[in-house]
Amino acid sequence: MMELFDIFASAGLWAAVLRIATPLIFGTLGALLCERAGVLNLGIEGIMTFGAMIGWLTVYQGGDLWAGLLAAALFGGLFGLLHAVLTVPFGLSQHVTGLGITLFASSLSYYVFRLAVPVASSPPTIEPFQPLRIPLLSDLPLLGPALFNQTAPTYLAIAAALILSYILFRTPLGLAVRMTGENPHGAEAQGVNPVAIRFGAIITGSALMGVGGSFLTLSAFNSFFPTMVQGRGWVCIALVVFASWRPGRALFGALLFALFDAYQLRLQTVVGKAVPYQVFLMIPYILSIAALAVMARRARVPQALMQAYRRGER
């Protein structure tokens, strides 16, 4: 029985938590930014897949790791642009458009991947990001290896959460985004252009989603396979609600989910003989639903979420 708790004392667990959380942090921040401007972006699952593919492919074709990350952001932004065009000026259903983009982007990533890489018995690999040891801090017991021996994108994810939080709550731009998500007509009446704000938020948010996906191939693993995002995008959508649309809480939520996930991985090895491992695979999702049920009841949804904005119409 003690073994169940011993897991928490291992630095390996905590290091894994941050690693698992990184794509979720990027994805959640991206979805959160879109929703703060009033647009649900269910394209996330596909955009993350495409980000994973294009990031990997860039590096495989001889590009720099950072170029891979940038390519993922760029193509994420392009899918965001598509989503924005369809949902903002055309005012199409955000659900349907988002799901369409997910299907489109997922299939397109596999297609492009197959064009570039012929079928091989074992998938080709790249040299991924290496952990950056932060001097002195990484020597701290337990915390050191967990927090200060991660790859660069992980640090970037944490920074992104802090920066997004600052932008949303401390700058006029963030206020304009929040106002647009609450009441685009009101925003317009005060001289803010809600269409421009929504475009900007969706494109930027989708770029973050792309970066989140690319972490999977550029840091967590070193090769691409089409099913690798495995519903992380949907987890991010839930995490946004869990976080009550706040970047700080999104960071916390992503870490919490990652903790459940890292814990169950280790649990599999400890008690895996007695219970089929699929049971443990469910644990993070069950705990997430429970946490969501507790947290989201008090959540304050952006009032104009999923509402198309048409000028001069109420």
Added chain:
Amino acid sequence: MTASPVLELRNITKSFGDTLANESVSVALARGEVLALLGENGAGKTTLMSILFGHYTPDSGTVHVEGRELPHGKPRAAIRAGVGMVHQHFSLAANLTVLENVMTGTESLLRVKSDTRAARARLAEVSERFGLIVDPDARVGDLSVGEQQRVEILKALYNDARILILDEPTAVLTNIEAEMLFRTLRDMARQGLSLIFISHKLHEVLAAADRIVVLRGGKVVAERRAAETSKEELAELMVGRRVARPRRETATPGETVLEARNVRVSSAGGKGLSQVDFSLRAGEMLGIIGVSGNGQTALAHLVSGLVRHEEGDLILFGEPVRDPSVRAFIEAGVGRVPEDRNTEGAIGDMTIWENAVLERIWSPAFSRHGMIDRGAARQFAAEVIEAFDVRGGTPDKRIRLLSGGNMQKLILGRNLHEQPKILIAAQPTRGLDEGAIAAVHTRLLEARKSGAGVLLISEDLDEVLQLADRIQAIVKGRLSPPVAAEEADARMLGLMMAGDWQQTARDTGRGFDAV
């Protein structure tokens, strides 16, 4: 006017499809003046103001602020020129704080940091100067409607508005809040601001404005100084003919159709009912008067079959109701005009014919073998539109495109066309203009005359006194004993609405037992 106007609208024309909303309208506003734009719903008041503020682009005509022409369709230009608009449906963000709402759009979007401190100081200064006190850190969604309106006004003043436009500012306010608002408006005018407010309420424009411009059918039909006109004249100018609200004629009621004995309803969220007694007879109108929020909603739901009573008896046509359902009530002949026509009375994005038959869609008249008989439904809708004078309505039009008054006429019509035995009318004239109110009153009296028992739930004293045969007050979920309308006056009803009916009986020297 001696000085040149601060604001001038010249020959504004605007049409939507084939409807002409404004036709060559010219209005000028002087500094320090309160101008009322009076007109019925659909007269083109809001369209005109939306053009002025840049929400709509006019087909022709120009807007001048202090002599300079404003570009069309640019709210930002209007704000910069010093025009502020307080919308009827507030353009506030419920989840943001007062300060955040006010600050939106006031700083360059490229600034790295909002200057919250300066904004807070400025907001405090502005609210102090005009006596509009609100907590800057309160979440707007937590404020009362009156406070939200204050925020809306503050927003405009914060942007240095020198011209303020208020669209139906009192539509959502209680009487006391409205009086406070008008005091604030006069105060602002005294400090040099110029104001236009839109209204269809006669007493309001007379009390608050210096000058009144009357719009009808998209055109300016008259202009009067408030001191030189009267309610009667304005009413006639506004409607285009003499309007008089109808009064009831005496009638002998028939047998009891609906009765409540000691009924209790505890409703989740909102006020319930306790110890409720009333009886409604065929061919009479029973008025339930009360300040809203005292259980009217629960009462209307109870008599529509929407909620179940936990104690006491509800007797419908002599039979106790055991298992209430909306359908059973409708089939028994209970017609309803719901309190909130936009959420309970009609489904905005569905067509008029769909809304007309929705309550009776299962009836063989409108459906066969589970298929809707569209022909019959459209025919029915057309008949209702015709018989009840629903203006601007065709069966295939979405119902949200109707004005409030016409939507209400349609709701009344779909009920009365079927000759109900009971009609529940909850706040039937709320938000309607004078012409529509008279039309609704006429229909309610017709229903009574044709033998229906009408339960009129209202917060309008005049309405209840003019229409109802007997009156009960609703206070905190309880009903007072009934008084005959002949014995009641505004003062007595006021006391009853305050809650102590024994005291009322003593004060007025009248008993309730007489009825």
